[in-house]
Amino acid sequence: MKQKQWIVVRCSACRNCHGSNGNYKKCPHCGNTIGENADIVSTVSSDAELRIEVAIANTPAELRDSLREKLKSTESLVHNSDPHAFTMAKWVHQSADENGEITLQSLSSLIATKNSDISAEDLISMAETQGMLLRIDENRWTLLE
Numbered sequence: 001m002k003q004k005q006w007i008v009v010r011c012s013a014c015r016n017c018h019g020s021n022g023n024y025k026k027c028p029h030c031g032n033t034i035g036e037n038a039d040i041v042s043t044v045s046s047d048a049e050l051r052i053e054v055a056i057a058n059t060p061a062e063l064r065d066s067l068r069e070k071l072k073s074t075e076s077l078v079h080n081s082d083p084h085a086f087t088m089a090k091w092v093h094q095s096a097d098e099n100g101e102i103t104l105q106s107l108s109s110l111i112a113t114k115n116s117d118i119s120a121e122d123l124i125s126m127a128e129t130q131g132m133l134l135r136i137d138e139n140r141w142t143l144l145e
């Protein structure tokens, strides 16, 4: 059997990047059909790498290096504490408003009630890495799932 491979594809319609296992489908951001001539940003061999590469591809070039460092440390954190990550995903969902949107403030005030010392910023970057959240404004994210 072939080694598993994932690709990071840039949607030609909305310019957002997403991960794919090579079976071209639709853009998860705008629903545009991803054709065979899609712009392949990078190829990776693990789903952990894929999450990092997708997040990086969706970040302006000047911020990529610092994001990469941050994500690598977040990634190991997530892997070492799966039930924990599940709880945090729940918090992200709980802090969303009726439109499925989240701000640092809404998440911070929720975390404050949970007796946790994680910062809202860390939680958001973790959720972004996992493809759970998409940044729509400087201080606003929307739930993707």
Ligand SMILES: [Zn+2]
Binding pocket: 011, 012, 013, 014, 015, 016, 027, 028, 029, 030, 031, 032
């Ligand atoms: Zn798109």
